[in-house]
Amino acid sequence: xxxxxxxxxxxxxxxxxxxxxxxxxxxxxxxxxxxxxxxxxxxxxxxxxxxxxxxxxxxxxxxxxxxxxxxxxxxxxxxxxxxxxxxxxxxxxxxxxx
Amino acid sequence: xxxxxxxxxxxxxxxxxxxxxxxxxxxxxxxxxxxxxxxxxxxxxxxxxxxxxxxxxxxxxxxxxxxxxxxxxxxxxxxxxxxxxxxxxxxxxxxxxx
Numbered sequence: 001x002x003x004x005x006x007x008x009x010x011x012x013x014x015x016x017x018x019x020x021x022x023x024x025x026x027x028x029x030x031x032x033x034x035x036x037x038x039x040x041x042x043x044x045x046x047x048x049x050x051x052x053x054x055x056x057x058x059x060x061x062x063x064x065x066x067x068x069x070x071x072x073x074x075x076x077x078x079x080x081x082x083x084x085x086x087x088x089x090x091x092x093x094x095x096x097x098x
Numbered sequence: 099x100x101x102x103x104x105x106x107x108x109x110x111x112x113x114x115x116x117x118x119x120x121x122x123x124x125x126x127x128x129x130x131x132x133x134x135x136x137x138x139x140x141x142x143x144x145x146x147x148x149x150x151x152x153x154x155x156x157x158x159x160x161x162x163x164x165x166x167x168x169x170x171x172x173x174x175x176x177x178x179x180x181x182x183x184x185x186x187x188x189x190x191x192x193x194x195x196x
Contacts, residue, residue, distance in 0.1 A: 040149075040152070040153055040158050041153060044145075044146075044149045044153075047142075047145070048142075048146065051138075051142045054138070055138055055139060055142075060138050060164075060165050061163075062162070062163070062164045063162065063163055064160070064161065064162035064163075065159075065160070065161055065162075066158075066160045067158050
């Protein structure tokens with residue numbers, strides 16, 4: 001879960017995430033997506049649900065909220081890049097945002 | 099609540115906030131503070147409490163969370179600056195963070 005992904009694993013794990021709007025920024029080491037909701041209550045409800053999973057998995061997002069938008073940045077600080085733990089949390093967030 | 103503060107009101111309202119660590123950035127139109135907690139659960143608990151007040155008062159922060167820190171930016175977008183509504187939410191956040 002906490003190793004930097006090699007090329008083939010990376011393509012397999014991240015490909016489906018790119019399809020849902022995730023992007024890789026900053027020399028490939030951060031997975032980023034901005035979620036847009038109907039209003040603040042929906043945005044914060046998403047954050048609350050995601051926070052429980054982040055704490056459960058001990059893997060926390062860097063994220064910001066401006067009214068109805070939530071911008072999420074996922075990386076594994078200890079490894080200096082994207083790992084399977086980031087991909088797992090990204091998938092969960094997509095699911096929670098539906 | 100939603101008028102830009104004149105100089106004397108501004109000093110009265112913002113003075114006590116400066117004492118608790120709030121600062122004014124970007125040409126004086128945004129009130130900023132970074133809160134640091136024991137861990138993620140404490141940081142997110144603060145955000146949850148603050149979110150309820152923000153929604154109740156229909157005045158929402160721009161904020162970001164990285165593990166145990168929460169950086170809050172308060173401004174009144176419609177007025178292009180800091181109003182009494184920002185000072186009120188700042189005071190509430192100080193209270194909630196205690």
